Amino acid sequence: MPLPASRAHARNAGRTRERLLQAAFLEIYKSGFRGTDLKTLLAHAGVTKGAMYHHFASKEALGYAVVEDVLGPITQQKWLQPLQQHDANPIDVLIAIVQGTSLRPEHVRLGCPLNNLSQEMAPLDEGFRRRTAQIFADWHGGISAALERGQHRGQVAAVVNAAESAHFLIALYEGFQSLAKNAQHAGLLKSGQRGIVAYLESLRSAPVGHA
Amino acid sequence: MPLPASRAHARNAGRTRERLLQAAFLEIYKSGFRGTDLKTLLAHAGVTKGAMYHHFASKEALGYAVVEDVLGPITQQKWLQPLQQHDANPIDVLIAIVQGTSLRPEHVRLGCPLNNLSQEMAPLDEGFRRRTAQIFADWHGGISAALERGQHRGQVAAVVNAAESAHFLIALYEGFQSLAKNAQHAGLLKSGQRGIVAYLESLRSAPVGHA
């Protein structure tokens, strides 16, 4: 079958949309939403204004889509899916996730995409706030549920308040990302990871001792 | 002593600068640095553009001054001065500070001025980054030193790593402010305060037990 092959601009709506979302995600990550210049974004995406305004009603709509279709899935993939492995110890999973956080200089410098966008836009735009809040809620829900499952299995101490601990963990995680971003110092992030791991270890149920 | 008489607006210079700093602080707090419109700021300050450019070379310079002359002193007053009371238990002081954090809806909604500005500008402007980083460093230094003093006095557990704990505390504090800002939920901040207090309590040296 021929396969139209190498068309200058292969008419592909889905692909165009995807390119826009990816480019928008990167630009927003680098410059913030308001600091993102549409022209630059479009150049990086290799998409024209007409095409963009065909897919998104406004810059704002594109930003909303980035939250829903990029940031959401990223959180899903990094946190929620691993936590849904029903045969794993949630503490182990969480530790692995935290330790898996990139320490690459550019990531340290730029911080957490979700937190960045949320911090910038939440007080200014309810649309952004609601959407990022949903992701935070899902994130929190995933951790909380996993901790509870761990309690039922005796992997997590019974005295732990799952919901509060999940908030504690997220605050800690985002807080360290913020500090490291400001300090531009990967060591701080690394040290933060150790602190978080220590905290997570403290949630384990005490091992059964023998006489 | 000279004191040249009849200078109706002689003392206005200092006042003008102060008005600008205050207005700038508020506008930046509400809208971010880039989102701050000079015209609006000037209107709120009751100062004209010419006057502003007489005191500050640029919007950026005004922003820098806000960090140094407003955010810095705020941190000094809220954290560092209380911590310097040599006769107090640093854990008690820190708990009091944390519990004293405003839960007013507008503050929950807007978050922490220092963290906001740092998050927005750190990756974009080295001048802002350096200045906010200095405040974070002072903040961290103050907590760290106080904890060490507490250790010498037996108020803080000897096993505590003062520097790391200070980072942990700051990350936690800023992290919860961020979460609450996004969620627009004072309860989350309140719950965060409880978590932070619990963490601080865990740093106390164990009471001497008897057999």
Add this chain to the structure above:
Amino acid sequence: MPLPASRAHARNAGRTRERLLQAAFLEIYKSGFRGTDLKTLLAHAGVTKGAMYHHFASKEALGYAVVEDVLGPITQQKWLQPLQQHDANPIDVLIAIVQGTSLRPEHVRLGCPLNNLSQEMAPLDEGFRRRTAQIFADWHGGISAALERGQHRGQVAAVVNAAESAHFLIALYEGFQSLAKNAQHAGLLKSGQRGIVAYLESLRSAPVGHA
């Protein structure tokens, strides 16, 4: 008999064109030609852009067609056909037409479609000017001819200059529509109708008196 079966959308061609003309007429009436947005128009017509450009070469061509195929027939129906009733007194007919002009708020507000489009586009686009001028010429011709027929039958005063009176009538009619549109006041239009009727009455031939 050919009648090729199974052409679900065979007869849609004519309908599509008609829908476009009607929607275009309404949009132009409401917003002017340049103020008419093709996207909105298309949405109201329930027709897509591709379909439109199949029937009309450009927005301009669509506008021309509105003049010819909508505004022309409207004038025909409202003025020319009644005036062609050879057995009627043209003064009576004209009075009836004038009094039949809608006083509905939306019509008062929007004025005369023909005059609106003419006023907007005549100095800017010769294509529009020529086409609207043709309608005005036909309109004028119809009134003028009817008045002359009335003179032959002794219904219209012989001293009347038919051509000038027709212009006078049209100017008066459009002038009052304009004033009422600006004032958004149906009463002004109503009062204008009375004035026009009085003018028309003055064109009648004097009744034959007896000693």
Add this chain to the structure above:
Amino acid sequence: MPLPASRAHARNAGRTRERLLQAAFLEIYKSGFRGTDLKTLLAHAGVTKGAMYHHFASKEALGYAVVEDVLGPITQQKWLQPLQQHDANPIDVLIAIVQGTSLRPEHVRLGCPLNNLSQEMAPLDEGFRRRTAQIFADWHGGISAALERGQHRGQVAAVVNAAESAHFLIALYEGFQSLAKNAQHAGLLKSGQRGIVAYLESLRSAPVGHA
């Protein structure tokens, strides 16, 4: 005294505003308000965007100012001031004004600035409608009052309804301007003037006859 003399751009707020108003008036007259391009307008005015936005908040505000500060005074000067000469016969004055209307091709082609703007914007923008309506009201008031004064002096027939006649006159005047603009035919305007004059003559009080 020196007189700063021939400065490249003599800092003159009033003059800049005036240039803007004049240029805007002309552009609007030629292209309509919506068809007026700010860049072109600015180039014709010899004023930059910054200067314009210093004097007017928006294109709309500039348009409003054109109505108030250009169209209003024009009407004042052309109609209201002559009509206020208390020692003149208002019919004579009105006839002189009507006959004084320019027949220059460009004016025929472009029509009446007030009516053009009113027709274009009245249904779309209440701000324009109100301001143009005010001018029409003043215009009508001036004619009406003059006719009444004429009645008191026996120059205008007592049976004349001054208010209605004023509306009739304005409608007729604007109506003929519209027709001539569409036809691009000065002769039509000339003929219209004759018709209007004839109408005005009919308003005179009948001369006193002798036996």
Add this chain to the structure above:
DNA sequence: ACGTCCGGGACATCCCGTTACT
């Protein structure tokens, strides 16, 4: 005959900084 995707120029507005002047 019709639908979607796309191209890209035009436009009003925003807003920081400068300049002339007091």
Add this chain to the structure above:
DNA sequence: AGTAACGGGATGTCCCGGACGT
């Protein structure tokens, strides 16, 4: 020390038309 006029580049959005696909 302070005011107001001004300069002008950058930006999001609008919107007509064309191209590709069926």
